[in-house]
Amino acid sequence: MSLFSAALAWLAEPAHWSGPGSIPLRTAQHLGITALAVLLAALVALPVGVAVGHTRRGRVVVVALAGAARAVPTLGLLTLLALAMGIGPRAPLVALVVLAVPSLVAGAYAGVAGVDPATVDAARASGMSELQVVRHVEIPWPGRCSSVPCGPPRCRSSPPPPWPRTSPTWASGGTCSPASSRATTPRCSPVRCSSPRSRCSSRPRSPGCTGHRPGAQTLSSPSNHHPNHPSDLPAPTPSGRTPVSTTTRLATLAVAGLTLALAACSGGDPLATPTEADGAGTAGPGSASTIVIGSQDYYSNEIIAEVYAQALEGAGYTVDRQFRIGQREAYLPEIEDGAIDLFPEYSGPVLQYWVPDTPARLADDVYAALADATPEGLRVLDQSPATDQDSYMVTRAFADQWGLSTIDDLAKVSTPLTLGANSEGESRPNGPAGLKKTYGIDVGFTPIEDGGGPLTVKALLDGDIQLAIIYTADPSVGKNDLVALQDTRGLFLASHVVPLASDDVDDAAAAVINEISAAMTPDELVALNARSVDEQPPAATIATDWLTEQDLA
Incomplete structure (x- = not known):
């Protein structure tokens, strides 16, 4: 009798289909162990994978886990655990959990990280909290489309709709709009939308909100907060540090210890692109490893980081691009831990992160204080003349008429002045009261709810306002030949582009980056941003x- 015939005969034996060792009972036991193993692995892996995919932190551990999983001999692990735990369900259960966790972590990470960035940006722009972004946009619940407040829902697989960049409304009352990130049901309320040049991207992500207060101008446009606005910084803790979520770090450490020894057996990074997989090795002169360059989830910052990367590659260095990481509270701990070697930062906001109560306001004072506040193992390279910060803007014609180049010069203007900005700007330190206190200049105020966007620029060009708060790197500055008035007394926090580098960036690489910083003027940065938008x-x-163009290639 052949083995096949013997197997069929064994299956056909009635005694094998009943009793304590029956085929149905053993099948149920195996299915139960498998289901329990998957459940336990999912409880550990899915939160870790989702957190890593959302924050982009802990990716190195995910790579190590996925690589280790490919190198672990399944039968060898099962035999080792059986010898340690004895014969029974515990050994195979633990083995299955250990083998399932890396794959589930990698899958969850890849799924969340693969969500269309435009959809995520639009969700943040509409006021969703980070938890709401994860729950309603990034996690693919069955049958659910990724939806974004302030606009109709759309499925993740569908392309972004062609929303108009602007759609002014002039109604006298607020229209019904989705609530803020603290609620999930629509309500009627004023909603502020920032200008198209805000943090994540200059390109249209979702239709804007339409509610506004009487007497205010309202713009439908994306509402991503600019990453360097002091008001957008998280509140400091009593220790003076910005609160940082430790979910990813705690979760990944729980499984990292199990895989460190196995990670060395991995043949490579299963999640890396071919360029990343081949990028390990010598970075360049005086360096023993690849230079990791990061960027904010902000289109202008990504351009600067890419300039750094290409310049270093041209000088013979190997670089690893880790772009669009997120906000400051997400990426600065990675820089402090040595996971990122080079990052284009902004002097004032990063100083406030480390020293929340710093009195420094002017550019040189801020840079000196930042150099002193930088943690051990990090240093700031030369700051660039380029800035990306709030400023008072006037038209070229108005500046020429009154001879304006600084805020002090506004004292020469003999006609009434009106400042235009978001409604909350009226009570901010750089609003009318702050201008009066710092410079002794009286101005009126007109609320324009578009965060220094097209409506603000139009009001400035039309003469409805004479002064506007607009970011210095906004593409509209160059397009409309606007003039930023120099702040000589520190009314606005100085925010110059400044490279933050680890000690692994050698002197030769630092010299390359310093040359970039010197060449990048305010006008150059505006032109780069304008090209990205247009x-x-x-x-x-x-x-x-x-x-x-700069002869730096």
């Missing part, structure tokens, strides 16, 4: 062209 090429293309 032509929408990749950051790599913009960086390559700029380096060529």
